[in-house]
Amino acid sequence: MNFARQEHNQAIQKPASKRRLLKVAALTAALGLLLSAAPGVQAAHSPLHSKMFDLSAPASTLIQDKELHNGTVLQSFAFDNVNQHIYLVQLMAGGQQLPGETAPVSGAARDLNGDLALTKLDMSGNELGYMFLKGFGHGVQIGVETVGDTAYLWTETDSVPGSDNHGWGTQLARFAFEDGKVLTPSSPELEKFSPVEGADRTTVNIDPANGLLTMRYRIDNAFRYGVYELAKVKQHVYEPIADVPQPSVGTFQGFASYGGYLYLLEGTSYGSSGSTAPVGNTYITAVNLGTGAVADKQLISAGNSLTFREPEGMAIHLPNAKHPQKAELSFGFASSFTPLRLANIYSLNRLLPEQAIKHCEND
Structure with a gap:
């Protein structure tokens, strides 16, 4: 019992x-x-938390007057920060005949079709290889994601002709660099992504320090920037952690993001749209990705001894990939004259203290 x-x-x-x-x-x-949720409790680190680059600081020269695979104007560039290479895109030069083409193609036809040349340089500006990208877009901005020894390019693709006689991308593409390769939007080497359905004028940049992808896109005739975790985008999961409108800028020439700030490049070459030597009209604007507010805007004097000097493209450079907090904000210029345009890249590496950022944003 x-x-x-x-x-x-x-x-x-x-x-x-x-x-x-x-x-x-x-x-x-x-x-x-x-x-x-309680105030004052330490939360996980946000990828959008960062200091802002000092746009008024003097810039250093990374490469100057370097030839690319074609003699056309540099459009944009990005860094392989692990293997220390630079990838640059430009519109394909006229007069070239690629495999499968029945005759040489004019530069105007290449532009309308969105045909690009991609050049791989070492950090001294020496050419290491090239690719041709037929039907991709205008090359306004690109990104690089490094996996081991392999550099994966992120670009626009599926170009459609615009009323301005340029081709513009409508999706994003990811592909591995392969020297001498010719790709089209239907090439099996491409993986495609559509973070925003119905968008066009899609261009892309990678923030290698924070593992983020930023896409510039046009929808309802307005440009916006969506920021995503790169790892999720690769899984075709499109959950923006920020999405802000483009503020008023002049002639747009490229963008990059680093943590919580978006940087926009604008301007024209000497002799056009009121740009005169040596001052020019190249500006960089910093935008707070948390609020969409303009935090700072500065006239850029770097490269003022260049001939032609058209601003082209931006990217984040990590001189040492193991120390992503020591980043540089890089921007490019095309120089010299047809038939041989040259590429130039300059960098800003000073980050403002937090209180200085707040002051800029409140001005």
């Missing part, structure tokens, strides 16, 4: 103990949620 009663009591206690454990687990989870 006593043994039977003991076994009966144990049978009652087992589910009661299980219920208590479940209750404790639930309370612990609820407490965790409350703590994470």
Whole structure:
């Protein structure tokens, strides 16, 4: 009888103990949620938290007057920060005949079709290889993602002709660099992404320090910037952590993002749209990705000894990929004259203290 009663009591206690454990687990989870929401509690690091580059600081020269695979104007560039290479795109030069083409193609036809030349340089500006990208777009901005020794290019693709006689991309593409390769939008080497359905004028930049992808796109005739976690985009999961409108700028020439700030490049070459030597009209605008507010805008004097000097493209350079906090904001200029345009890249590496950023944003 006593043994039977003991076994009966144990049978009652087992589910009661299980219920208590479940209750404790639930309370612990609820407490965790409350703590994470409470003011002053340390939260996980946000990829949008960063200092802002000092746009008024003097810029250093990375490469100057370097030839690319074609003699056309540099459009944009990006860095392989692991292997320390530079990838640059430009519109394909006229007069070239690629495999499968029946005759040489004019430069105007290449532009309308969105045909690009991609050049790989070392950090001294020496050519290491090239690719041709037929039907991709205008090359306004590109990105590079490095996986081991392989550089994956992120570009626009599926170009459609615009009323301005340029071709413009409508999707994003990811592909590995392969020297001498010719790709089209239907090439099996491409993986395509459409973060915003119905968008066009899609261009892309990679923030290698924070693992982010920023896409510039046009929808309802207005330009916007969506920021995504790169790892999720590669899984075709499109959950923007920021999405801001483009503020008023002059002639747009490229963009890059670093943490919580977006940087926009604008301007024209000497002799056009009121740009005169040596001052020019090249500006960089910093935008707070959390609010969409303009944090700063500065006239850029770097490269003012260049001939022609048209601003083209931006990218984040990490001189040491193991120390992503030591980043540089790089921007390019095309120089010299047809038939041989040359490429130039300059960098800003000073980050403002937090209080200085707040001051700029409040001005």
